[in-house]
Amino acid sequence: MRTLVVTGDDFGATVAVNRGIAESYDRGILTSASLMVCGDAADHAVALAKARPGLSVGLHLVLVDGRAATSPKKIPHLVHRDGWFRGGPFRAGLRYQFSRAARRELLVEIRSQFESFERTGLKLAHLDGHHHLHLHPVVLDLVTRPDITPLPIPSIRLPSEELRVALALDPGKIVSKVATSAVFRLLRRNGERRLSAAGIGYAERVYGLLATGRLTERYLLGLIPEIRAKRVEIYGHPAASHTFQECWDPSPSGLAELAAFTSPWVQEAIARAGFASTSEAPLEHSTASGVRRA
Numbered sequence: 700m701r702t703l704v705v706t707g708d709d710f711g712a713t714v715a716v717n718r719g720i721a722e723s724y725d726r727g728i729l730t731s732a733s734l735m736v737c738g739d740a741a742d743h744a745v746a747l748a749k750a751r752p753g754l755s756v757g758l759h760l761v762l763v764d765g766r767a768a769t770s771p772k773k774i775p776h777l778v779h780r781d782g783w784f785r786g787g788p789f790r791a792g793l794r795y796q797f798s799r800a801a802r803r804e805l806l807v808e809i810r811s812q813f814e815s816f817e818r819t820g821l822k823l824a825h826l827d828g829h830h831h832l833h834l835h836p837v838v839l840d841l842v843t844r845p846d847i848t849p850l851p852i853p854s855i856r857l858p859s860e861e862l863r864v865a866l867a868l869d870p871g872k873i874v875s876k877v878a879t880s881a882v883f884r885l886l887r888r889n890g891e892r893r894l895s896a897a898g899i900g901y902a903e904r905v906y907g908l909l910a911t912g913r914l915t916e917r918y919l920l921g922l923i924p925e926i927r928a929k930r931v932e933i934y935g936h937p938a939a940s941h942t943f944q945e946c947w948d949p950s951p952s953g954l955a956e957l958a959a960f961t962s963p964w965v966q967e968a969i970a971r972a973g974f975a976s977t978s979e980a981p982l983e984h985s986t987a988s989g990v991r992r993a
Contacts, residue, residue: 703974704902705960706731706934708759708827711738711745719937719957721747724754727961728969729937730978733759733827736815737766745819755978757825758816760809760842762832763791768811774804788830795837802837809841813848824978827856827934831908834858834886843897854900856932857890858883858908865909868921876909883908903928907935912952916959923968931974935960 707720710732717740723729734744734756748756761767763784767774771782776798778784784791794801816823832838833855841847842855862880866873894901904926910918914935922933937960938953959965969976 701929701972701974702931702977703728703969704731704755704932704977705729706733706757706825706827706932707960708733708934708936709735709738709829710748710756710759711735711741711743713738713938714740714743715938715940716740716936716953717744717747718939719953720744721751722939723937723957723960724751727957728966728976729754729960730976731755731757731824733757733825733934734816734819734821735759735761735765735829736812736819737761737768745821748819748821753978755824756821757823757827758812760812760826760828760833760838762795762805762808762828762838763788763830765829767808768815769804769808774808776801777804777808788832791832792835795835805838806841806847809838810847810849813850817850823850823852825854825856826852831858831883831886834883834890836889839890839893843893843899845897852899854902855890855894856905856934857887857894857901858905859887859902860904860906860909862909864922864925868918869910869913879909902932903930905932905934907933912936912956914956914959916955916962916965919959919962919965920968923965923972923974926972 705728707723707729709716710720711717711734720729720732732748732754735741748754765784766782767778767784771778771780795805826842827833833842862876865876906922907914935956936953937957939957
């Protein structure tokens with residue numbers, strides 16, 4: 700059987716994102732969501748998830764471009780005084796790699812986010828990370844240690860998609876996509892070794908990285924027939940329209956991805972490709988080829 704998990708990231712970031720994820724689940728292909736436990740609308744996201752028992756929820760680990768779960772006084776090398784993480788992904792990655800003080804504080808913050816998720820009462824379905832910082836070797840080493848995380852992790856996202864197909868469907872930003880593909884190929888190899896040793900699952904193929912913000916209906920209709928893997932995840936960032944009382948606007952890309960995730964044509968393409976939609980974590984390990992070759 701071919702299985703497909705469709706995940707909405709940044710659950711809890713804003714009300715618009717939360718509603719986009721809920722709507723994509725209620726009338727579309729979405730089966731899973733990744734929760735930012737310190738997001739501005741995290742409580743709203745948890746309430747929506749509890750009203751939808753079939754929606755699986757994982758932890759969207761935030762270690763950059765977001766607010767920490769730990770008091771700034773306890774992790775001064777990681778965050779500013781307001782609790783916001785310092786720098787962007789590149790600078791944060793260097794800090795985690797070369798600063799012992801930052802690594803000690805990183806351990807504290809990772810525990811805090813797992814504990815915050817545990818307090819929601821939701822069952823942890825998977826782990827991934829904001830800007831994919833969970834794949835940083837230092838971070839991945841910490842989250843795969845059973846003495847660090849209070850909750851068992853069924854699966855961790857390891858992005859893996861074919862550059863040829865991504866360029867055929869969306870030919871823009873070639874240099875960026877080639878570089879991104881090369882970096883994440885190395886991170887995937889490291890992740891496979893670590894997760895296999897820890898007994899944590901991952902999908903054969905994970906799509907979304909090379910089409911971030913551009914996972915449109917057209918893109919999915921071109922991608923789905925090309926997928927050859929049996930255990931697949933597609934992730935995106937759907938967002939819904941808001942009412943005038945709310946202060947958060949959905950991005951144009953969020954609205955486009957919501958339209959893609961609720962498209963009847965995309966649902967038909969998934970069924971025609973022989974996929975069974977599921978919220979279950981991909982527990983088996985595999986390095987099988989994912990897309991039909993030309």
